[in-house]
Amino acid sequence: MADQDEGRGLYAISVVADLLGTGQQNIRLYERRGLLTPGRTSGGTRQYSDSDLAVLRRIGELLDEGLNLAGVAKVLELEVDNARLRRQLERARARNARLLDSYPPAGQQE
DNA sequence: CTTCTGACA
């Protein structure tokens, strides 16, 4: 039923800052540096989804490990690419499995 | 809630 968990809940920046234990200003800076792109209401208020929250947690981990914002942006980009490649690999494996199950084809004897 | 500016280690 769920295509993808792309954020069931939406949070304001004050809630997110509370949840992460950081300042609202930092979260806005991450967005300015291209680390994430939360949704906006028609009035311009940021709306953070659950996936945005997951990204923000990653940012906190990477910063604790000593990376700067530029490094964090690079890692995040590589991680989304990696996830996309993994999904592609899984689809390819499933396709190969179907091919093997239907082998050999009927009436293919000499 | 938003943006911007400045100070700190």
Next chain:
DNA sequence: TGTCAGTA
């Protein structure tokens, strides 16, 4: 450079 406080 990233974080935080104050402002409009």
